[in-house]
Amino acid sequence: MNKPKLWTKNFISISLSNFFLFLTFYILLVTLPIFALKDFHSSATQAGLMTTVFLLSAIISRPLAGQWLEKVGNKKVLLTALIIFAGASLLYFFPKTVMGFLAIRLLHGVGFGMATTAVGTIVADIIPISRRGEGMGYFVMSTNMAMVLGPFFGLMAIQQWGAQILFIVSVIVAFGALVTGLSVKITKTEHSNQSAFSIRNLIEPSAVPIAIVGGFLAIVYSALLSFVSVYANEIHLEHVSSLFFVVYAIVLLMSRPFTGKWLDRYGPNVISYPAIFLFAMGMFVLGKSGGAVTFLVSAGMIGLGWGTLFPTFQTIAIQDAAPRKRGLATATFLSIYDTGIALGSFLVGLVVAKMDYSSLYFLSSFYVLIGAVLYYFLHTRKRAVSEKLTSRENLTVKES
Structure with a gap:
């Protein structure tokens, strides 16, 4: 009996989108605290907030994204999230204060939380049920590879070429997530008619x-x-x-x-x-x-x-x-x-x-x-x- 196909165009595209999402995350994770300390002469606590604010906004946005996925569909949420994520990456060139950067990290975290929730949901639908364990394993490897390459590229960029090149690299990678996400074809599914907001629904x-x-x-x-x-x-x-x-x-x-x-x-x-x-x-x-x-x-x-x-x-x-x-x-x-x-x-x-x-x-x-x-x-x-x-x-x- 032939196994259902795992390595489809959709599976590869959504895995690449996830890879670029996490690559952007890890590039900035290891470099923004360094940037805050060096360029803004901020305290260690303020530098640490670069990561904390991002993660908190991602954590808060995920349950909301999960509810939106059920209401409006996977593709709409994915594209909205990837646009927010890529758009926020463009804003790092402009702030002149730590507070300005923290505001961007807040927005970037919202896009990241929504996008990773949508991507994780879509890949679960794409993978054949009989190969879900195998497929999820390969999919999560895209995160692991980003974890290895992100700090390497990020530290190389900021140490050798400076913050401006670092932000250019993060923009290119973030738009890579958007482009690969756009190529995913998702079949229409029935949406929930539930409209009332409820904590229980999160x-x-x-x-x-x-x-x-x-x-x-x-x-x-x-x-x-x-x-x-x-x-x-x-x-x-x-x-x-x-x-x-x-x-x-x-x-x-x-x-x-x-x-x-x-x-x-x-x-x-x-x-x-x-x-x-x-x-x-x-x-x-x-x-x-x-x-x-x-x-x-x-x-x-x-x-x-x-x-x-x-x-x-x-x-x-x-x-x-x-x-x-x-x-x-x-x-x-x-x-x-x-x-x-x-x-x-x-x-x-x-x-x-x-x-x-x-x-x-x-x-x-x-x-x-x-x-x-x-x-x-x-x-x-x-x-x-x-x-x-x-x-x-x-x-x-x-x-x-």
């Missing part, structure tokens, strides 16, 4: 349990995003710090053909528990790293662990929702996940004032293992109880 309840697990583990992942390069300098491995996420991405590339297929064939539990263990072991090895080999080995283990968990959890969130609720499910999952990232960045900043990075990463390995317990109660056990009740109901219907 959240998809079926996605909340797995999103909580994702957000819980994202707190540890945020410690990597924010401080792994600082830790590398602390243990005198600055010469290999830039390779951490390169190794992370290479291991992902090598594992993706297998992990996605196993998810579709055997279900999420067979994938999730080993991945959580690998994530924990990677953090343990990272905390005990004394040389380049163990430092990069930990990157590979974390890449295989967390890099597998994120698309698995997002797939669960989408599969547990009704088809017309996929947009809201995607928004719910990503909002709670981003809350974990934002909360983690804040909490880790407090923790490192009390302990060194080595101890932080070492203790994080035990925190990740608690995530396995959380996953059991919020997904495995909950799913088993639900299936048991369903089988009883079916048996009752047959007997009657």
Whole structure:
């Protein structure tokens, strides 16, 4: 029996649009705080707000975008979001104060939150149901590749050519997201007639349990995003710090053909528990790293662990929702996940004032293992109880 086709023009286009979205995000993530400190002589707190304001506006806009997807359709929301995102990227040339930049970051975050919600929803509709785990795995790789390339291009641009070239690069990449998004062909779907605004309509309840697990583990992942390069300098491995996420991405590339297929064939539990263990072991090895080999080995283990968990959890969130609720499910999952990232960045900043990075990463390995317990109660056990009740109901219907 032939498998339904995965690598269609639509799938490639939406994955490229997602790649350019996150490439813009990571280019500016690592450079705007540097720009604020150097060009505006702002405080470290003000520089940190460049990221915080962006993430908060993205988190707030996502549930609204999820509701709009259901009401007006995927393509309209996607194009509106990409236009806001690309348009906001043009505005970075003009502000003369930190407050002006923060206002643009607020608008840019709205476009990003809406666009990533729309893209995540559309790709779930494009991927054949029988290959959803595999497809989501490949799709999320576009984010991982942006995470590797974005800081590289961003730092090179601002260090060698200055802020103006940095902003030109971000504009080109942001418009790349718009162009590739325009090429996606979406079949018309029925829209909800629901018009009244309600807080209840901003959240998809079926996605909340797995999103909580994702957000819980994202707190540890945020410690990597924010401080792994600082830790590398602390243990005198600055010469290999830039390779951490390169190794992370290479291991992902090598594992993706297998992990996605196993998810579709055997279900999420067979994938999730080993991945959580690998994530924990990677953090343990990272905390005990004394040389380049163990430092990069930990990157590979974390890449295989967390890099597998994120698309698995997002797939669960989408599969547990009704088809017309996929947009809201995607928004719910990503909002709670981003809350974990934002909360983690804040909490880790407090923790490192009390302990060194080595101890932080070492203790994080035990925190990740608690995530396995959380996953059991919020997904495995909950799913088993639900299936048991369903089988009883079916048996009752047959007997009657």
